[in-house]
Amino acid sequence: MGRGWSTLGLMVGLMGIPVMAGGDLTKQEPILVTVQLGTVENELKFVPNLVTLETGKLYKLILVNPSPQAHYFSSEGMAQAVFTRKVQINNAQGKAIAEVKGSVREIEVYPKGTTEWWFVPVKAGSFNDLKCTITGHTEGGMTGRVVIN
Ligand SMILES: [Cu+2]
Structure with a gap:
């Protein structure tokens, strides 16, 4: 028992050292x-239609819908190549009103809305499957590419 407690004490001690936060993405x-x-x-397109990312870095992808x-x-x-930290939904003034945690596959943003997708790319790849899944929008030109280096 004595040994168990000293191990726990060491772990707690280490976690308290700021240097340990180097790998902690919440501090990045x-x-x-x-x-x-x-x-x-009201044009059907992503601007830009190419998103270039790097593995291991924390991103805040700001999705703005001015249409x-x-x-x-x-x-x-892309959804399968990133680790999502959170999705943050903002009100019209840009103030956070909700945070969603867990895996994310797609995000719908309403007119004049803004949503932030916080994630870390964990796999490299080139994905030609960026699209808007609303009927007629992909065909209308709402497509793009995500490249993770
Ligand atoms: Cu659309």
Whole structure:
């Protein structure tokens, strides 16, 4: 028992040392990437339509929808290649109103809405499957590519 407690004491001690936070992604400043879903003129496109990322870095992907209709950001390939830390939903003033934890496959952003997808890419790859899954939008040009180096 004495040995068990001293091991626990050592672990607690180590976790208290700031240096240990080096691998702790909650302490890392995110790299900001913004993708616009649709346009003010209601064009069916992602701006930009190429998102380039690197493995092992924390990203805050800001999905902005300036258009008059809802759009999805959906890439099965990307979804399976990243570790999601959280999704943060903001109100019209940009203030966080909800955080969602767990795996994410696609995100729908309503007109004038903004959502932040915080994740760390864990697998490299080139995914040509970025699209908006609303009927007619993929065919209308709402496609793109996600590259993870
Ligand atoms: Cu759309």
